[in-house]
Amino acid sequence: MSSAEGTSSSAAESSEKKKPIVIITIGMAGAGKSTFVQRINSYLHSKGPESSPYVINLDPAVANTPFDANIDIRDTIDYHKVMKEYNLGPNGGILTALNLFTTKFDQVLDIVEKRADTVEYVILDTPGQIEIFTWSASGAIITDAVASSLPTVVAYIIDTPRTTAPATFMSNMLYACSILYKTKLPFILVFNKTDVQPHDFAIEWMQDFEAFQAALASHKGTTDDEGEPTYMNSLMNSMSLVLDEFYKHLTAVGVSSVTGDGIKEFFDAVDASRTEYEREYLPELQRARESREKSLKAAKEDSLNRFMKDLSLDREKNPAAAAADRWDPTAEEAEDEDDDVDVNIIDRSEDAWPGQYIDVTRMRPRNDEGMSWPRPG
Numbered sequence: 001m002s003s004a005e006g007t008s009s010s011a012a013e014s015s016e017k018k019k020p021i022v023i024i025t026i027g028m029a030g031a032g033k034s035t036f037v038q039r040i041n042s043y044l045h046s047k048g049p050e051s052s053p054y055v056i057n058l059d060p061a062v063a064n065t066p067f068d069a070n071i072d073i074r075d076t077i078d079y080h081k082v083m084k085e086y087n088l089g090p091n092g093g094i095l096t097a098l099n100l101f102t103t104k105f106d107q108v109l110d111i112v113e114k115r116a117d118t119v120e121y122v123i124l125d126t127p128g129q130i131e132i133f134t135w136s137a138s139g140a141i142i143t144d145a146v147a148s149s150l151p152t153v154v155a156y157i158i159d160t161p162r163t164t165a166p167a168t169f170m171s172n173m174l175y176a177c178s179i180l181y182k183t184k185l186p187f188i189l190v191f192n193k194t195d196v197q198p199h200d201f202a203i204e205w206m207q208d209f210e211a212f213q214a215a216l217a218s219h220k221g222t223t224d225d226e227g228e229p230t231y232m233n234s235l236m237n238s239m240s241l242v243l244d245e246f247y248k249h250l251t252a253v254g255v256s257s258v259t260g261d262g263i264k265e266f267f268d269a270v271d272a273s274r275t276e277y278e279r280e281y282l283p284e285l286q287r288a289r290e291s292r293e294k295s296l297k298a299a300k301e302d303s304l305n306r307f308m309k310d311l312s313l314d315r316e317k318n319p320a321a322a323a324a325d326r327w328d329p330t331a332e333e334a335e336d337e338d339d340d341v342d343v344n345i346i347d348r349s350e351d352a353w354p355g356q357y358i359d360v361t362r363m364r365p366r367n368d369e370g371m372s373w374p375r376p377g
């Protein structure tokens, strides 16, 4: 972002209250996501009550969170009960619990939007099994719903001490790359646990692919018995060139969720990503909306045309029935409601979600009695 852009946008924003920015935290199990959320939460609290964030926990299986969530999926859905009722294993249980919660996510958004004037940051903690959020329909629905209402940034938490091997680093970057291209949201790589392992090596590898290739060559197991580079080595060498382009779209910060080091730099990156969201994500969202409206309109017209064609074929085949089928304005019992061709085409994007109102913030813990979840069978 150029400084000129930053100045003009901040001048425009200062006249009206900024919308809160949503931080979606994701990361491999054990990367330190919950500890990180707890750390940024306490950092914001320490700045004063007006800076307190709004925290949403989306992990139904977490036993204890080291932070108090304002909205907690566990208050609405009993994950153990879901596993039992649907006869699922742990991952299926988490996924189903998240799916069920997603059906009520509009209510969560309503609540968050009502707090928009008093809150600066909204923090979303996601399930420990990263793929349950990043590769599920409900994860995509939640991300899209949030990002279309409020500025949003993805914080991808990386276990730095476990990423020092070039192959692990590359796998982590490829995963980050896939999430970036899926969400298209501003993206921050958070190298966590820098108290154990500084993240300088990662920054160097991201800025200089030759340094990465040198590290790769010096790592054991990169050549076969004849001293030739292994298939994996050649693949990673080529990938490092491809990822060079991807790194340009990322911001990387090093933090220690234990000592609090680097948390201020993380928030500087979050604040900078607001501009990126407005400049890149919003216009893209607008384009996607327009194209969806266009395709819905086309589908509607196509359906209407096919209906009219079927109707004329029927009439050709059976002229007697067609004659009897004419509308008689004088007939008292003229029923016309079934002729409304629009009824089968519903633009659900404009609808409110169906279902009863449930204030998810007021539910008793671990109790979903009275909820009309779909049941199997």
Ligand SMILES: Nc1nc2c(ncn2[C@@H]2O[C@H](COP(=O)(O)OP(=O)(O)OP(=O)(O)O)[C@@H](O)[C@H]2O)c(=O)[nH]1
Pocket: 027, 028, 029, 030, 031, 032, 033, 034, 035, 036, 127, 128, 129, 192, 193, 194, 195, 196, 255, 256, 257, 258, 259
């Ligand atoms: N030294 C050090 N340890 C950390 C740091 N952040 C987290 N940890 C430790 O890493 C382990 C995993 O942290 P969690 O916060 O539970 O990780 P998580 O990603 O939420 O794990 P899941 O609950 O499986 O999703 C814990 O033992 C933490 O104490 C850090 O910055 N430095």
